Amino acid sequence: MRMGDRNQVRLLWGAAALVAVVVVFTLIYKGSTGLQWILSGLTVGSIYALVAMGFSVIYSSTRVINFAQGEFTMLGGMMMFTLCTRGGLPLWLGFLLTVGIVTLLGAGFERAAIHPLKDQSVITVIIVTIGLAIFIRALAKWIWGTDPVKVASFTGDKPLRFFGASIVPQSLWVFGLTLIAVVLVFAFFNRTLLGKGMRAAADNPDAASLVGVSASTSSLVAWSIAAAVGAAAGAVIAPINFAAYDAGAMLGLKGFSAAVLGGLGSAPGAVVGGLMLGVLEMITAGFAPSGYKDAVAFLILILVLLIRPQGLLGKPADVKV
Amino acid sequence: MAQKILRWKLPIALFCVLVAATLGSMGCGTQKVDTSKSVYKIGAVLSLSGPAAPLGQPEQNSLKMLESQLNAGAGVNGHKVQFIIEDDQSDPAKATAAITLLINQEGVSAMIGSSSTGATLAMVPVAQSTQTTLVCCAAGTAITKPVNKYIFRTPPTDSMAIDKVLGYLTGTLKATKIAILHDANAYGVGGATELAAKAPTKGITVTANESYGTTDTDMTPQLTKIQATPAQALVVWGTNPGPATIAKNMQQLAMKIPFIGSNGIANKTFITLAGSAANGVAFPGGNMLIPSSITAGTPWRNAVDKFTTDYTTAYGKAPDTFAAHGWDAGTILTTAMKTAGTSKAQIQTAVQATKGLVGIDGIYNYSATNHDGLTSADLIMIKIVNGAWTQIK
Numbered sequence: 001m002r003m004g005d006r007n008q009v010r011l012l013w014g015a016a017a018l019v020a021v022v023v024v025f026t027l028i029y030k031g032s033t034g035l036q037w038i039l040s041g042l043t044v045g046s047i048y049a050l051v052a053m054g055f056s057v058i059y060s061s062t063r064v065i066n067f068a069q070g071e072f073t074m075l076g077g078m079m080m081f082t083l084c085t086r087g088g089l090p091l092w093l094g095f096l097l098t099v100g101i102v103t104l105l106g107a108g109f110e111r112a113a114i115h116p117l118k119d120q121s122v123i124t125v126i127i128v129t130i131g132l133a134i135f136i137r138a139l140a141k142w143i144w145g146t147d148p149v150k151v152a153s154f155t156g157d158k159p160l161r162f163f164g165a166s167i168v169p170q171s172l173w174v175f176g177l178t179l180i181a182v183v184l185v186f187a188f189f190n191r192t193l194l195g196k197g198m199r200a201a202a203d204n205p206d207a208a209s210l211v212g213v214s215a216s217t218s219s220l221v222a223w224s225i226a227a228a229v230g231a232a233a234g235a236v237i238a239p240i241n242f243a244a245y246d247a248g249a250m251l252g253l254k255g256f257s258a259a260v261l262g263g264l265g266s267a268p269g270a271v272v273g274g275l276m277l278g279v280l281e282m283i284t285a286g287f288a289p290s291g292y293k294d295a296v297a298f299l300i301l302i303l304v305l306l307i308r309p310q311g312l313l314g315k316p317a318d319v320k321v
Numbered sequence: 322m323a324q325k326i327l328r329w330k331l332p333i334a335l336f337c338v339l340v341a342a343t344l345g346s347m348g349c350g351t352q353k354v355d356t357s358k359s360v361y362k363i364g365a366v367l368s369l370s371g372p373a374a375p376l377g378q379p380e381q382n383s384l385k386m387l388e389s390q391l392n393a394g395a396g397v398n399g400h401k402v403q404f405i406i407e408d409d410q411s412d413p414a415k416a417t418a419a420i421t422l423l424i425n426q427e428g429v430s431a432m433i434g435s436s437s438t439g440a441t442l443a444m445v446p447v448a449q450s451t452q453t454t455l456v457c458c459a460a461g462t463a464i465t466k467p468v469n470k471y472i473f474r475t476p477p478t479d480s481m482a483i484d485k486v487l488g489y490l491t492g493t494l495k496a497t498k499i500a501i502l503h504d505a506n507a508y509g510v511g512g513a514t515e516l517a518a519k520a521p522t523k524g525i526t527v528t529a530n531e532s533y534g535t536t537d538t539d540m541t542p543q544l545t546k547i548q549a550t551p552a553q554a555l556v557v558w559g560t561n562p563g564p565a566t567i568a569k570n571m572q573q574l575a576m577k578i579p580f581i582g583s584n585g586i587a588n589k590t591f592i593t594l595a596g597s598a599a600n601g602v603a604f605p606g607g608n609m610l611i612p613s614s615i616t617a618g619t620p621w622r623n624a625v626d627k628f629t630t631d632y633t634t635a636y637g638k639a640p641d642t643f644a645a646h647g648w649d650a651g652t653i654l655t656t657a658m659k660t661a662g663t664s665k666a667q668i669q670t671a672v673q674a675t676k677g678l679v680g681i682d683g684i685y686n687y688s689a690t691n692h693d694g695l696t697s698a699d700l701i702m703i704k705i706v707n708g709a710w711t712q713i714k
C-alpha cells in the first residue's frame with residue numbers, strides 16, 4: 001500500500017466519522033424531527049449524486065468537465081412530461097423512451113460539438129460544454145415554454161411513516177436508481193475491458209488505441225452513458241422537484257459540487273459526495289436559520305478542497321516527468 | 322416578351338391597389354386608422370425570457386391584442402398605434418439599456434414596463450431624466466414610494482396583498498399566531514419583512530420566520546421547525562414552484578394548519594404542480610381571476626368578460642393577472658394620449674389626472690400623491706377547492 005493510499009483511507013474515514021457524529025447528534029437531540037431532516041437530506045443528496053455521477057463518467061474517460069450535465073437531467077424530466085403527462089404513455093415505457101432518446105441526443109451532441117475538437121485542449125472543450133448548456137436550455141425554453149411542469153409520481157403520493165418521520169414513495173425510487181446506477185457505472189469502469197480501456201485512454205490515448213480503445217470511441221461512449229444516467233435521474237426526480245427548462249443550471253451546480261467533494265472521476269465518490277452534501281444541507285436548514293443552508297454546504301466544500309484538493313475518494317494526480 | 326408584359330401589367334396592378342385602398346378608406350369613414358397620420362409609438366420593456374418570463378409573456382400578449390384592436394378601429398384619434406416591445410431577459414441592466422434605446426432611438430412618447438420590481442427600478446432613472454411617463458407592471462412597494470412624478474403602476478402592490486392576507490387571518494381564521502415561510506429572493510424577503518412588521522399591529526404574533534432558496538426541492542426541515550411552534554396558520558410568500566413544493570411537503574408531514582399563499586401563486590400553474598395538495602390553499606388575487614366576483618352589468622364586469630373572451634380566443638388559454646397588468650398599462654397610456662395629446666408633458670398630466678378608468682385589474686384613480694391606481698379593495702381572497710378557484714366572501 002502506497003503512502004498516498006493510506007492517507008486517503010484515513011481521510012475518508014475521518015470525513016465519514018465526522019458526518020456520522022453530526023447525524024447521530026441530530027438524531028439524539030431532535031429525535032424523529034432530526035430523522036425527518038436526514039431522510040430529506042438523503043433524497044436531495046441522491047439527486048445530487050446522480051448528477052455528480054454524470055460528471056464523473058465523462059471526466060474519468062476524457063478529463064473534460066461537462067457543464068451541460070445538468071441539462072441532460074432537465075431533458076429527462078421534460079421528456080417524461082411530454083411522453084407521460086401529455087402523451088399518456090405508461091410510466092415504465094415513458095422512462096425507457098426518455099433514457100433512450102436523451103442517450104441518442106447525448107451521443108449526437110458529442111459527435112456534433114465535442115468530437116470535432118479532438119485536437120483542441122481540454123479547457124477549450126469545457127468552454128464548449130458551457131455553450132452547449134446554454135444552447136440546450138434555449139431549445140428547451142422554445143419547445144416547452146417557461147412554466148414548470150408536473151410528472152406523476154411512479155407509485156402514488158401517499159407518504160410512508162417511518163419512526164415518526166415521513167417520506168414520499170418517489171424518494172425510494174430515487175434511492176433505488178442511485179444504487180443501480182452506481183453499481184452499473186462502477187462495474188463498467190472496473191470490470192469490463194471497454195471501461196478499463198476508456199480510463200486508460202484518458203491518461204494515455206496512444207497506448208489505449210493500441211489495445212483497441214480510441215479516444216474518439218471513449219468520448220462517444222462516455223457521453224452516451226452520462227446522458228443516460230442524467231436522463232434517468234431527471235425522469236425519476238421530476239415528480240419531486242418539478243421539471244422546468246432552467247432546472248439544469250441548479251442541478252449542474254450542486255451535482256458538480258458533489259462530484260468535486262467525492263473526488264472527480266469516482267462513481268462511488270459521487271454518491272458519497274452527493275449524500276454528504278444533501279444531508280448536511282438539510283441538517284443546517286433545520287438547526288440554523290434556513291438561509292445559511294447553501295452557505296454551510298459550500299463552506300464544507302471549500303474546506304475539503306483546501307485540505308484535500310482531489311476530493312474525498314479521488315486519487316491524487318500523479319505528475320510524471 | 323416577358324419584359325413587355327411586365328411593362329404594362331405592373332402599372333395596372335399598382336393602379337388597382339391604389340383604387341382598392343382609396344375605396345376601402347372611404348367606406349368606413351372615421352372608424353379607420355388614417356395612414357397619412359403619424360404613428361403613435363409607445364415603448365415596452367418586458368421580461369420575455371429569464372425567471373420573470375411567465376410574467377412578461379402574458380403582458381406582451383395583451384399589448385399585441387390591444388394594438389390590433391385599436392388599429393382595427395380608429396387607433397388613437399385616427400393615428401395608428403405601435404407598441405415597440407423589448408426583452409430585458411429579467412435582467413435590470415438590460416432593462417436600463419432597453420428603455421434608453423426605445424426613448425433615444427425609437428423616439429417613443431411613453432413607456433411601459435418592466436415585469437419585475439428589480440428591472441423596473443433600474444428603468445426609473447432613465448424615465449425620470451428624459452421626463453418620459455413610465456407605467457410599470459411590477460408590484461414592489463419601493464417603485465411608487467416615494468412618489469416619482471413620471472412613474473405609475475398598474476398591479477395591486479405587495480402591501481395591498483399583505484393587508485388582504487392580514488384581514489383574512491384576523492377576520493376569517495381568527496388566528497393570533499402565524500408562521501412565515503418565504504422565498505429568499507427580493508419578492509419573498511420584501512413580503513415577509515412587511516408582513517412581520519405589520520402583524521403585531523393586528524394582534525398577531527409571528528412564531529417562526531423561515532426562508533427557502535428559489536430552486537430548493539425539499540422544505541421539510543423548515544416545516545418541522547414551524548411544526549414545533551404554536552402557529553395556527555402558515556403564510557408562504559414566493560412564486561412557483563417553491564410554494565407548490567411546500568404544499569406537497571405539508572401533505573407529506575400531515576400538517577393541518579391553513580396554508581395562505583401570496584399573490585405570486587394566483588395562477589393555474591400552482592394547482593397543476595401541487596395537485597391534491599393545493600386544496601384548501603388561500604391567497605389574495607385580482608377580481609378578474611373570478612369574473613363572477615364582480616357585479617354583473619357593471620362596466621368593469623363587461624370589460625373583464627370581453628377581455629377574457631378575446632384573450633382566450635387569441636391565445637388558447639384564459640388570461641392571468643399579468644395579462645391584465647399589460648392590458649391596463651396600454652389602456653391607461655392610450656387613453657391619456659386620446660384625451661390630452663402626445664407630448665411627454667401632456668401624457669404625464671393626463672395619466673396623473675386619470676379618474677375612474679375601467680381597467681381589467683380594477684378601477685384606476687391616480688393623483689399627484691398616489692401613483693398606485695388601485696386599492697386593496699381591488700383584491701379578493703381566493704381558496705382552492707377541488708382544484709378550482711372559489712372566492713372567500
